Amino acid sequence: MTDTSTTPAGEYEAQFGDYFALMKPRVMQLVVFTALVGMLAAPNSVHPVVGFASILFVAIGAGASGALNMWWDADIDAIMRRTQGRPIPSGRVQPGEALAIGVALSGMSVVMLGLAANLLAAGMLLFTILFYAVFYSMWLKRATPQNIVIGGAAGAFPPVIGWIIATGSFSVEAWLMFALIFMWTPPHFWALALFMRNDYDDAKVPMLTVTHGRRSTRRHILAYTVLLVILAVGTGFTSIGGPIYLVTAGVLNLLFLIGAFRIWKRDEDDSEADDFRVERKFFRLSLWYLFLHFGAILAEATLRGYGMGGW
Amino acid sequence: MGIRAEHEIHTRRRGRNLGVGLLLAGFVVLVMALTFVKITNIDFNDLPGGDIQTQESN
Numbered sequence: 001m002t003d004t005s006t007t008p009a010g011e012y013e014a015q016f017g018d019y020f021a022l023m024k025p026r027v028m029q030l031v032v033f034t035a036l037v038g039m040l041a042a043p044n045s046v047h048p049v050v051g052f053a054s055i056l057f058v059a060i061g062a063g064a065s066g067a068l069n070m071w072w073d074a075d076i077d078a079i080m081r082r083t084q085g086r087p088i089p090s091g092r093v094q095p096g097e098a099l100a101i102g103v104a105l106s107g108m109s110v111v112m113l114g115l116a117a118n119l120l121a122a123g124m125l126l127f128t129i130l131f132y133a134v135f136y137s138m139w140l141k142r143a144t145p146q147n148i149v150i151g152g153a154a155g156a157f158p159p160v161i162g163w164i165i166a167t168g169s170f171s172v173e174a175w176l177m178f179a180l181i182f183m184w185t186p187p188h189f190w191a192l193a194l195f196m197r198n199d200y201d202d203a204k205v206p207m208l209t210v211t212h213g214r215r216s217t218r219r220h221i222l223a224y225t226v227l228l229v230i231l232a233v234g235t236g237f238t239s240i241g242g243p244i245y246l247v248t249a250g251v252l253n254l255l256f257l258i259g260a261f262r263i264w265k266r267d268e269d270d271s272e273a274d275d276f277r278v279e280r281k282f283f284r285l286s287l288w289y290l291f292l293h294f295g296a297i298l299a300e301a302t303l304r305g306y307g308m309g310g311w
Numbered sequence: 312m313g314i315r316a317e318h319e320i321h322t323r324r325r326g327r328n329l330g331v332g333l334l335l336a337g338f339v340v341l342v343m344a345l346t347f348v349k350i351t352n353i354d355f356n357d358l359p360g361g362d363i364q365t366q367e368s369n
Contacts, residue, residue, distance in 0.1 A: 013323045016330030049348045053341055116345055 018092040022070055023063025031062040031158045037294045038162025041240050041301040046166050054165045057113040061125045064105035068133035071098040076203040082196055117165040128157040145211040152185030173240045183228040187221045188286040195276035218264045225260035229253040242300040242310040252289050
């Protein structure tokens, strides 16, 4: 009798969870949440089944682009400490499998979103997948220190897609949510690059810390944070904002600005002495920052349904 | 040699097969639910010729 298995007995067999890990579940959480907020903040209502299916397909599309990113970046993932445990560098999943899963799920998610919601949303999802997997992963990431800045757009598209699912069109509010994530991404990743200091050097990824130095990265974090604060607080006065959003944004942006200022003020000796405590704290705060801003937009939209919320 | 009820490959791939099976089942249910919602929410007067049908029924 012939064994049809391609894996010899005793060797590790990829499990379902390994394939799921290819899809970057933590990034998918952010995508699901921001796309959901984009959809619910829109003035049109969506049938719950259509809304659920649409957000699911957006999440699958995001996961597919994550799998394509892992396939392409397997060589540098094997070098960086932060990514060595990923399914491909750890040998749990073969690169070809990741490519097949990425391509198949990309196609499936785009077609299904077109059928569930509308063609514009599907087109935008396709653009986002290509932007992340091809434009960012295959070109930008290894070519320019602006990789995070421009590549951040890929993570910023989900609320726009969510809005289009509900309305079938673009609008200023959707682009404001886009801008919020777009401006938040650089300080978030540069803080990470400061305390994961050898990873990007070893992998020869031209992060700002590698090409322009750590002092310059600290300056950039502060500059982008100032721009982000203006944008985030300003959004509070638009139609997706309101008192709840404004209070939330006021507190968070003050904390974020203080954090960025402290990062800017420190030198490497200070950071080494306390194992990058301020940078790590800023990074953790950045996660809450985005979650709570979108939570506040969602709260305003929900209350608006009851005649409250908003201005 | 007797027929083995379960090949070793089945044991190794149980979790994976179960996961894929459940996903496919979920996908079928989702497509059914979507189809049901889409069909029951269609305003037939918006379709080409829908106005003719309305006039005939008057």
